[in-house]
Amino acid sequence: MSSDSTHFQPRPLEVLRAMLDALDRDMLQLFARRMAVVGEIAVHKRENRVAIRDLKREREVLSDRSTRGEQLGLPGGIVESIFRQMLLASRDHQASLRAEVPLDIEPKSIAIIGGHGAMGSRLAQLFMDLGHVVMISDLDTKLRPAEAAAIADVVVISVPIEVTEEVIRDVGPHVRPGALLMDVTSVKSGPLDAMLEASGASVVGAHPMFGPGVHSLPGQRVVLCKGRGDEWYEWIRAMFAARGLIVTEASAEEHDRVMSVVQVLNHYQTQVLGLALSRLGIPMERTLAFTSPAYLLESYVTARHFAQSSKLYGAIEMRNPRLAEVTQVFQEAAQEIGDTLQAKDQDRFDAIFSEVTAFFGKFTEEALEQSRFLVDRLLELTAGREARR
Numbered sequence: 001m002s003s004d005s006t007h008f009q010p011r012p013l014e015v016l017r018a019m020l021d022a023l024d025r026d027m028l029q030l031f032a033r034r035m036a037v038v039g040e041i042a043v044h045k046r047e048n049r050v051a052i053r054d055l056k057r058e059r060e061v062l063s064d065r066s067t068r069g070e071q072l073g074l075p076g077g078i079v080e081s082i083f084r085q086m087l088l089a090s091r092d093h094q095a096s097l098r099a100e101v102p103l104d105i106e107p108k109s110i111a112i113i114g115g116h117g118a119m120g121s122r123l124a125q126l127f128m129d130l131g132h133v134v135m136i137s138d139l140d141t142k143l144r145p146a147e148a149a150a151i152a153d154v155v156v157i158s159v160p161i162e163v164t165e166e167v168i169r170d171v172g173p174h175v176r177p178g179a180l181l182m183d184v185t186s187v188k189s190g191p192l193d194a195m196l197e198a199s200g201a202s203v204v205g206a207h208p209m210f211g212p213g214v215h216s217l218p219g220q221r222v223v224l225c226k227g228r229g230d231e232w233y234e235w236i237r238a239m240f241a242a243r244g245l246i247v248t249e250a251s252a253e254e255h256d257r258v259m260s261v262v263q264v265l266n267h268y269q270t271q272v273l274g275l276a277l278s279r280l281g282i283p284m285e286r287t288l289a290f291t292s293p294a295y296l297l298e299s300y301v302t303a304r305h306f307a308q309s310s311k312l313y314g315a316i317e318m319r320n321p322r323l324a325e326v327t328q329v330f331q332e333a334a335q336e337i338g339d340t341l342q343a344k345d346q347d348r349f350d351a352i353f354s355e356v357t358a359f360f361g362k363f364t365e366e367a368l369e370q371s372r373f374l375v376d377r378l379l380e381l382t383a384g385r386e387a388r389r
Contacts, residue, residue, distance in 0.1 A: 038090045045099040050099075052095060078376070092215070095243075101131075108154055109153045110133065110135065110152060111137060111148035111151075111152035112124050113156065113167060114158040116141070117138070118211075122208075124136060127239070129243065147174075153179050154180045155171065155201075157182070157185075161186060162319075168191060172198025180202045180203075183206065184206050187316070188205045189255075192205040201229075204236055205227060205252055206240075207259075208221075209223060218243070219244060220245055221247075222240050222246070224249055226249070256321055260323070264317045265329075267316065268317065270302050274303075274305065
């Protein structure tokens with residue numbers, strides 16, 4: 001027998017592809033079986049009022065699966081990324097089965113003023129998912145705001161920031177004393193004061209920390225500011241928690257102070273970056289040919305920002321009472337770093353790094369862990385962009 005006859009002959013490419021297709025179908029069947037078990041878990045959680053998300057359990061799953069993957073010769077980071085997506089799908093499936101919605105919620109009548117807007121529509125769906133009756137009053141509805149406010153148990157003001165206080169003053173006097181009046185704007189001090197002055201009803205200021213286009217609600221945050229009436233405050237807190245939202249409590253003053261960082265400072269630096277990029281004379285597509293994952297992430301965030309409403313962002317920033325303070329601090333910090341770089345002062349640069357590292361503290365560990373997953377996903381997107389070129 002010749003040596004050629006014993007040489008390994010690779011299987012034809014068509015055969016190998018067919019084998020992969022069959023294996024992928026088997027994996028889909030296993031995934032479907034997994035989701036069926038997730039459905040049973042959702043029933044258990046609803047009956048026993050258990051939260052959908054269990055971060056300790058998720059960390060255990062990710063650690064176990066990546067370790068087992070490595071033992072099988074698979075890259076642990078890739079295995080972790082796959083199971084992060086599976087956990088996300090599991091949470092979404094449990095949410096769709098109303099796992100965090102109590103079985104004994106008493107239905108209320110909810111009037112959403114501005115309910116045909118993006119956020120108003122999202123809130124309407126949230127309350128309907130909980131079994132409440134929702135009434136919509138908007139510019140294109142026959143039901144007028146005052147009429148809706150007079151008959152509803154809960155009145156939600158979800159209109160553009162610049163007209164929020166005006167609408168509150170118009171609607172507030174019509175809200176029944178035993179009802180709840182609530183707004184959902186990004187600034188809290190002014191609207192909360194307006195509600196307290198315009199109505200004798202219970203009052204809560206709310207700020208959903210997510211956009212209306214989010215894929216799912218569990219894990220999203222909402223800030224609540226007490227105004228008047230503990231009973232209604234606890235009720236709305238329980239409703240948001242029942243849909244899987246993480247509730248943060250704050251005074252209106254603290255909310256606006258923190259939002260000056262989370263929103264105003266953040267949006268300001270994004271806008272500065274976008275404006276600088278647009279004026280440097282290098283085409284965006286050309287920069288992407290040289291992109292690192294970090295630059296690509298910044299580019300996505302910046303482009304996403306400018307793809308949205310300038311009127312919305314302008315109102316959020318311009319109406320925050322601490323606008324002048326945060327923009328001045330940003331400008332001073334930018335000047336200091338610019339001067340340090342121009343002077344080629346490595347010692348000063350090191351000191352700035354140390355100062356900021358100390359500020360972030362242990363958050364840096366979480367940032368490294370979570371950003372590793374984001375970088376993996378971004379690399380996939382980069383490959384996809386190149387393939388479409």
